[in-house]
Amino acid sequence: MDAALKALAEPRRREILRIVWNRELAASEIASHFDVTRSAISQHLSVLRQADLVAERREGTHRYYRARTETVAELRAFLDDYWTSGLGRLRVAAEAAERKKRGR
Amino acid sequence: MDAALKALAEPRRREILRIVWNRELAASEIASHFDVTRSAISQHLSVLRQADLVAERREGTHRYYRARTETVAELRAFLDDYWTSGLGRLRVAAEAAERKKRGR
DNA sequence: CTCTTGCGTTAGCGACGGCTTAAATTTGCG
């Protein structure tokens, strides 16, 4: 989840994700949408893949990418529950107490 | 929205936001939850404020902060609609055509 | 008005991130 948020913090990666949201495209096809090098796009794809935001399918020399919409759904759930959850609040309180206990 | 995502990409800022999610706290009280300098927390608060993720209320020498839950709600809506919206897809296609047209 | 308290702000440092260029890797083809 940490990786997904960090990945989406970059505008270009969001754009890439949107491009492959409902269709599968090869790396070079994705790169053709931008004015940066294919290498740069490849690195962005690597980040997106490590965050499970895209899936990669290899076919010959091509590598096709598509968005993993489930991960974005999980992120949505995270935004829904993370702060509002009672467990989360309890954990925060516990950590604060712990920190106070061991001096500061 | 860009600023909000970027702000939330930092774990410590998420923690801060969670701490002031349902209660209003002064800057120093927030800082006491962490092992970093108050200056660092102040800077984080500044980022959160510029992203409209927290609201600031001044009272004497104190500055109280609380989370602006509506902004997180907006972010949720963004995650819901941004990629799946037909308008978004059309825009992407238009941009691609435009780029192809003016060479590259 | 001075002193203290509570925070913000600035300068500077080390780490990280995105980009480019160049080299490496993988796959297909003759």
Next chain:
DNA sequence: CGCAAATTTAAGCCGTCGCTAACGCAAGAG
């Protein structure tokens, strides 16, 4: 095998980021 195509990986540049230390500033206390 030898070569070309698609893409990743490596090295290096430069801007940004989070942090600390030091200073600056507003507001109450005396």
